[in-house]
């Protein structure tokens with residue numbers, strides 16, 4: 534059945550997901566805080582900065598008016614960077630006059646509180662303004678979804694019927710959605726894989742090869758699972774789409790902003806310059822800090838996250854932290 538859907542965040546992922554919903558014949562409106570970008574989407578039918586070369590359908594509209602955008606919406610999709618999520622959710626709750634299903638497709642942990650995004654949304658949007666919160670996450674570069682490349686993804690919610698609702702909203706011949714009830718595992722996998730992608734890119738930038746990439750991905754998955762399980766996740770989730778699937782797509786692709794950032798750091802560029810030139814969110818940088826602090830708090834061993842934290846936040850040299858990480862106390866692969 535045709536649904537009215539508001540997409541909050543007109544960056545690369547918000548636009549690509551709006552295209553999927555539009556393809557599925559839903560009534561979709563994008564919300565952005567940039568008048569020039571809204572004009573471009575409505576009049577030129579492009580969003581060049583975020584999805585160059587993509588022609589948008591003429592019936593895909595954008596607006597700056599949040600109240601109008603969410604009025605009567607059956608579902609509201611939040612897809613702004615993690616650092617903006619609480620602010621945008623708060624603005625939404627001030628103008629919302631109905632009870633839509635809340636979906637989010639962002640990947641990160643809130644700074645300082647270390648909270649998952651669905652918890653931030655639940656705190657800011659009281660049950661009188663919403664139905665369930667569903668997480669949409671998995672291996673899915675916006676650039677490939679926008680050209681209808683085959684993609685699989687997960688809709689996670691404790692309430693199976695809400696996950697099924699989101700599955701039906703988005704699924705089509707090139708975009709296949711699975712349901713999952715392990716929200717903690719899905720959100721932790723999604724957030725933490727970006728840290729490992731920074732590392733994978735850095736190894737590439739330094740000239741290391743396939744063995745090094747396999748090492749960081751495999752041992753990265755081990756530490757993602759350790760922290761995730763400590764937070765209450767089902768360990769099996771980490772071999773699914775939002776675990777190994779998203780780790781693979783982010784650690785091996787030039788589409789990944791996290792991988793590209795790591796690659797340029799490995800080549801010797803400085804972080805501020807790289808982030809400034811990227812012009813899009815690189816979630817792994819802030820997530821590294823949140824995960825490092827969370828791991829310290831919970832006494833979980835995360836040597837790769839710690840190494841990347843030391844490079845990003847203490848200015849240590851990548852080559853020396855790699856050597857230290859390789860030579861730390863030897864251990865069994867079977868230790869969890």
Ligand SMILES: NC(=O)C1=CN([C@@H]2O[C@H](COP(=O)(O)OP(=O)(O)OC[C@H]3O[C@@H](n4cnc5c(N)ncnc54)[C@H](OP(=O)(O)O)[C@@H]3O)[C@@H](O)[C@H]2O)C=CC1
Nearest residue numbers: 542543544545546547612613617639640673674675813814
């Ligand atoms: N790109 C991808 O392939 C995928 C991304 N994701 C995740 O989706 C989330 C969004 O990423 P993505 O779309 O790629 O990011 P982009 O950087 O491409 O776009 C982010 C959008 O959010 C807007 N925004 C930022 N802050 C605010 C705010 N306070 N109020 C309103 N709008 C705001 C930005 O506007 P402005 O121009 O002002 O910055 C921009 O339009 C991230 O968590 C990312 O990890 C998940 C899967 C795939």
Ligand SMILES: O=C(CO)COP(=O)(O)O
Nearest residue numbers: 671672673674789790791
């Ligand atoms: O999450 C993504 C693909 O699943 C996109 O990764 P980047 O944010 O690194 O581009």
